[in-house]
Amino acid sequence: MDRLRVLGFSVFEPTVNMALDEAIAEAVGSAKSPPTLRFYGWSPSAVSIGYFQEIHEEVDLEFCHSNGIEVVRRITGGGAVIHTKGELTYSFTVCDKDPAVPQDIQGSYMRICAPIVSALRGLGADAVFAPINDIEVGGKKISGNAQTRRFGAVLQHGTILIDLERGMLRALKVKREKLQDRGADSVGNRLITLKEILGRDLRPGELSSAIVKEFRKHFKCKVEYGKASPIELCRVPAIAERHKSIDWLFRR
Amino acid sequence: MEKVSQRKVKGGKFVKVKVSSEGGYITDAKITGDFFAHPEDAFEQVEKELKGMPVDRVRGTVESALGGIVLVGLSKEDLIEMIEECLE
Structure with a gap:
């Protein structure tokens, strides 16, 4: 990976976010686009569930409906x-043959999370990578990450908590087994935000610039701020349509 | 008869297996959770292949359907154990 295209922070509808990540992965996997790091937000707010999750087990659909929260199913596994x-989402996409990212899944999470950990540390948060796929500060989760390998690409997307509307957590039904294992008694206790750690607010752009700088260092690549290509953009409506379908959302 | 086995795999992820059986044959199987599998659609294949299998053929079916699949957060053994629990 000698150059990295960066798509700066933008806010989209939930299904468009899912479709853009997928369209970029298709283009990167077929060498029509360079390796890409994208930052995004969500409007309206949303819950994203993992590929294998049972929607009724994970999401309080009634709460989501009455609070204008949309639900999408990712093409990646995870929670x-x-x-x-207040939440920053990123996606990093690279050709699956690129030696910059290890073939081994656990190794590749560590590799792709490393610049994010460095950026958080640079801002003053004592962040560490927490296997399998989290980043933690003081034993609490600040970032969750999920990966898929398809279309000839490795796609990893993840969330970083700058701030959190804790009332919105009621949208998630979290299992007791999972919390006990982590030594927390509620999902809120298990999470920490940059705002809580640093005692100040942060713009998404401040965090994303710090992450871009660390990607450049860690991967020793040239960074070019760019835009989604016409090839990618023309795929978005069809993929977003699939993500909107009942068949996809309720498949499990 | 439908039975459910669910657990948080030690050092791994949450997995829930729902299996229905009748007269010694599996009639339905659904595997859900927050684990990872590459490629993901291998799990649709496992569920499809389990349907109609005699209950004593779980191991072979899972092992062949998941051959070459990379699992993260659960193992084939976990999965086989949980499916067999549903059939006890």
Whole structure:
């Protein structure tokens, strides 16, 4: 990976966010686009659930409906995530043959999370990578990450909590087994935000610039701020349509 | 008869297995959770292949359907154990 295209922070509808990540992965996997790091937000707020999750087990659909929260199913595995104001989402996509990212899944999470950990540390948060796929500060989760390998690409997307509307957590039904294992008694206790750690607010752009700088260092690549290509953009409506379908959302 | 086995795999992820059986044959199987599998659609294949299998053929079916699949947060053994629990 000698150059990295960066798509700066933008806010989109939930299904468009899912479709853009997928369209970029298709283009990167077929060498029509360079390796890409994208930052985004969600409007309206949303819950994203993992590929294998049972929607009724994970999401309080009634709460979501009455609070204007949309629900999407990711093409990546992993757990349910709430995407509200104050949360920064990123996606990193690279060709699956690129030696910059290890073939081994656990190794590749560590590799791709490393610049994010460095950026958080640079801002003053004592962040560490927490296997399998989290970043933690003081034993509490600040970032969750999920990966898929398809279309000839490795796609990793993840969430970083700058701030959190804790009331929105009621949208997630979290299992007792999972919390006990982590030594927390509620999902809120298990999470920590940059705002809580640093005692100040942060713009998404401040965090994303710090992450871009660390990607450049860690991967020793040139960074070019760019835009989604016409090839990617023309795929978005069809993919977003699939993500909107009942068949996809309720498949499990 | 439908039975459910669910657990948080030690050092791994949450997995829930729901299996229905009748007269010694599996009639339905659903595997859900927050684990990872690459490629993901291998799990649709496992569920499809389990349907109609005699209950004593779980191991072979899972092992062949998941051959070459990378699992993260659970193992084939976990899965086989949980499916067999549903059939006890």
